[in-house]
Amino acid sequence: MRAVFWKELADYFGSWRFIIIFAVICLAALSATYTAAQTIRGDIAQTPTEYVFLRLFTTSGETLPSFIFFLSFFGPLIGIIFGFDVINSERSRGTLSRVLSQPLFRDSVINGKFLAGLTAIAIMLASIILVVSGLGLRMIGVAPAPGEVARIGVFFLISLLYVGFWLGLGILFSVLFRRTITSVLAAIAIWISLALFISMFAGIAANWVAPVDQHSEAEAILEHERIYDSVMRISPTTLFGEATETVLNPGKRTLRGVVLVREVEGMIPGPLALGQSLMLVWPHLVALIALILICFAVSYVRFMREEIRAT
Amino acid sequence: MAPPVVETIKLTKDYDGTRAVDSLDLRIEEGEIFGFLGPNGAGKTTTILMLLGLTEPTLGVAKVCGHDATREPLKVKRITGYLPENVGFYEDLTARENLRYITRLNRIPERQASGKIDEVLEIVGLSEVADREVGRFSRGMKRRLGMADVLVKDPRLVFLDEPTAGIDPDGASQILDFIVSMSKEKGITVLLSSHLLHQVQKICDRVGIIVKGCMVAEGPVERLGREVVGGGQNALEVQVTESSANLIESIESIPGVKAVECSGDMLSIRGDKDVRAEVSRAIFENGSLPLHIRAQDYTLEEIYLKYFREE
Numbered sequence: 313m314r315a316v317f318w319k320e321l322a323d324y325f326g327s328w329r330f331i332i333i334f335a336v337i338c339l340a341a342l343s344a345t346y347t348a349a350q351t352i353r354g355d356i357a358q359t360p361t362e363y364v365f366l367r368l369f370t371t372s373g374e375t376l377p378s379f380i381f382f383l384s385f386f387g388p389l390i391g392i393i394f395g396f397d398v399i400n401s402e403r404s405r406g407t408l409s410r411v412l413s414q415p416l417f418r419d420s421v422i423n424g425k426f427l428a429g430l431t432a433i434a435i436m437l438a439s440i441i442l443v444v445s446g447l448g449l450r451m452i453g454v455a456p457a458p459g460e461v462a463r464i465g466v467f468f469l470i471s472l473l474y475v476g477f478w479l480g481l482g483i484l485f486s487v488l489f490r491r492t493i494t495s496v497l498a499a500i501a502i503w504i505s506l507a508l509f510i511s512m513f514a515g516i517a518a519n520w521v522a523p524v525d526q527h528s529e530a531e532a533i534l535e536h537e538r539i540y541d542s543v544m545r546i547s548p549t550t551l552f553g554e555a556t557e558t559v560l561n562p563g564k565r566t567l568r569g570v571v572l573v574r575e576v577e578g579m580i581p582g583p584l585a586l587g588q589s590l591m592l593v594w595p596h597l598v599a600l601i602a603l604i605l606i607c608f609a610v611s612y613v614r615f616m617r618e619e620i621r622a623t
Numbered sequence: 624m625a626p627p628v629v630e631t632i633k634l635t636k637d638y639d640g641t642r643a644v645d646s647l648d649l650r651i652e653e654g655e656i657f658g659f660l661g662p663n664g665a666g667k668t669t670t671i672l673m674l675l676g677l678t679e680p681t682l683g684v685a686k687v688c689g690h691d692a693t694r695e696p697l698k699v700k701r702i703t704g705y706l707p708e709n710v711g712f713y714e715d716l717t718a719r720e721n722l723r724y725i726t727r728l729n730r731i732p733e734r735q736a737s738g739k740i741d742e743v744l745e746i747v748g749l750s751e752v753a754d755r756e757v758g759r760f761s762r763g764m765k766r767r768l769g770m771a772d773v774l775v776k777d778p779r780l781v782f783l784d785e786p787t788a789g790i791d792p793d794g795a796s797q798i799l800d801f802i803v804s805m806s807k808e809k810g811i812t813v814l815l816s817s818h819l820l821h822q823v824q825k826i827c828d829r830v831g832i833i834v835k836g837c838m839v840a841e842g843p844v845e846r847l848g849r850e851v852v853g854g855g856q857n858a859l860e861v862q863v864t865e866s867s868a869n870l871i872e873s874i875e876s877i878p879g880v881k882a883v884e885c886s887g888d889m890l891s892i893r894g895d896k897d898v899r900a901e902v903s904r905a906i907f908e909n910g911s912l913p914l915h916i917r918a919q920d921y922t923l924e925e926i927y928l929k930y931f932r933e934e
């Protein structure tokens with residue numbers, strides 16, 4: 313598997329695809345951070361300076377959305393672009409039968425390619441986060457506290473899982489479909505439905521199961537919200553959004569959009585500790601990992617016994 | 624006793640309803656060059672894929688050096704080299720890098736590998752372009768690189784699927800020379816499939832003709848020729864200075880001769896054993912001189928076509 317890993321990693325770093333994506337993401341990240349830092353500078357007088365560094369990632373400016381928004385948008389694209397052709401392009405070039413007639417297990421080919429893609433993505437994300445932090449540091453002139461650094465680390469891991477899921481999906485489709493164009497279209501279709509149309513489905517589902525109007529009881533509204541959220545959480549984009557917001561914003565105490573007044577009464581205002589934030593998003597991380605594993609399982613089942621013919 | 628290098632027992636492969644290979648029994652001993660012949664779609668490639676564990680047989684077993692190719696594919700792949708019909712390389716890597724990847728997948732230590740790579744590139748005559756990208760190779764150069772690729776892992780056995788397809792006559796005869804020399808010098812067992820009968824005839828110790836998945840004839844070319852075309856007989860072609868009725872009579876009286884036909888100064892003699900010495904004596908004794916005596920050998924083409932006429 314090591315040989316596959318190193319070869320693929322070298323391929324990624326030498327490829328135009330990597331360079332172009334990296335440039336685009338850098339551009340997006342830098343402009344998002346720039347506007348965020350300006351917003352923060354503008355209102356630094358009114359807001360507490362605690363955790364101000366983390367706001368670099370979550371604040372949106374007047375013209376541009378926030379860094380995490382960019383990441384939730386571009387993340388799938390990075391994953392899909394890195395993954396959609398790893399198996400089927402080798403099949404159509406005829407290199408797959410040469411590689412698979414060497415003494416290695418077939419799953420090592422998938423694993424090696426996945427790990428190489430994940431490593432390339434990790435390096436990309438880490439350097440972008442560093443660049444963003446560097447720019448932010450210069451612009452707002454506040455160094456991150458150790459707690460903030462830890463949260464940024466967790467944020468990095470969540471992002472990696474998120475993009476890793478899309479990489480896994482891309483690889484799955486590259487196993488399922490013979491033609492690269494089919495696999496990229498299928499992956500993009502899934503991405504668009506999970507990112508854009510899921511809120512529509514969630515709304516329909518919630519209205520159907522627990523219809524509400526202006527006169528509804530609080531319980532009914534809560535139920536409606538609960539169903540809406542559950543459906544939304546099928547989408548990795550929602551999982552990523554909620555998880556990163558919670559981790560980067562220690563003031564966020566609950567994932568629910570609607571909170572009853574009597575629930576708030578008992579709450580002690582103030583930021584959560586990192587551990588508590590993690591507890592809140594733990595199910596999200598597990599769900600992301602599970603989604604990745606599903607992609608793998610299906611890829612294995614399909615690829616393991618398949619006929620490899622050089623055509 | 625060591626198991627045969629290749630052994631298939633009632634090997635059968637069905638593709639949704641159609642039988643591509645039909646209870647094939649094949650044995651190839653150490654050091655043999657076995658030619659696998661048959662029309663398009665006869666099942667040659669399918670048989671090779673099953674022997675490599677790249678596709679699973681519907682019934683029967685395929686064994687290489689005693690290892691079941693379906694259950695222990697890694698053991699088989701460790702000792703087997705495979706040149707696919709359409710061999711593909713990583714176009715953006717050099718010839719040397721392509722081979723290096725294969726040695727890494729075979730876990731050949733780096734130091735040993737670079738010597739081995741130089742050696743095989745030398746053998747196939749690609750030393751000068753070793754550091755050129757494979758994307759800029761001609762088809763024939765890629766085929767030769769394919770031979771290097773097969774040899775670099777020091778196999779005991781190689782499967783060559785149409786090794787000379789699409790190569791000019793000079794290049795083809797070079798490749799045939801490599802095949803013969805690797806078989807003779809290193810004792811590598813070879814199974815090759817081809818449509819170029821005279822080439823197969825030149826280098827193969829034994830051939831097998833497969834039609835619609837069934838082996839219809841198998842053995843050394845001369846024996847097949849005698850049995851199939853000559854009806855189990857030897858035939859001589861003789862040219863004399865002067866033929867006469869006496870001469871024909873005395874040839875006919877030689878024990879073992881079955882029939883003599885005469886057209887002008889050419890005689891064709893059929894018999895159930897080799898009677899060249901007796902025939903020349905008879906010619907002298909009748910006051911004539913032999914200009915040319917040739918034991919007629921059958922070309923593989925005749926044998927092959929015979930099967931198709933019968934079909």
Ligand SMILES: Nc1ncnc2c1ncn2[C@@H]1O[C@H](COP(=O)(O)OP(=O)(O)OP(=O)(O)O)[C@@H](O)[C@H]1O
Nearest residue numbers: 638639643661662663664665666667668669670708
């Ligand atoms: N994936 C597949 N699905 C269905 N049928 C297949 C498949 N692959 C091969 N076949 C059928 O199996 C038969 C044997 O094919 P195979 O490739 O082994 O022939 P071959 O002897 O190598 O022919 P050629 O000389 O053209 O290379 C053919 O009739 C072909 O149509």
Ligand SMILES: [Mg+2]
Nearest residue numbers: 667668708784
């Ligand atoms: Mg074939």
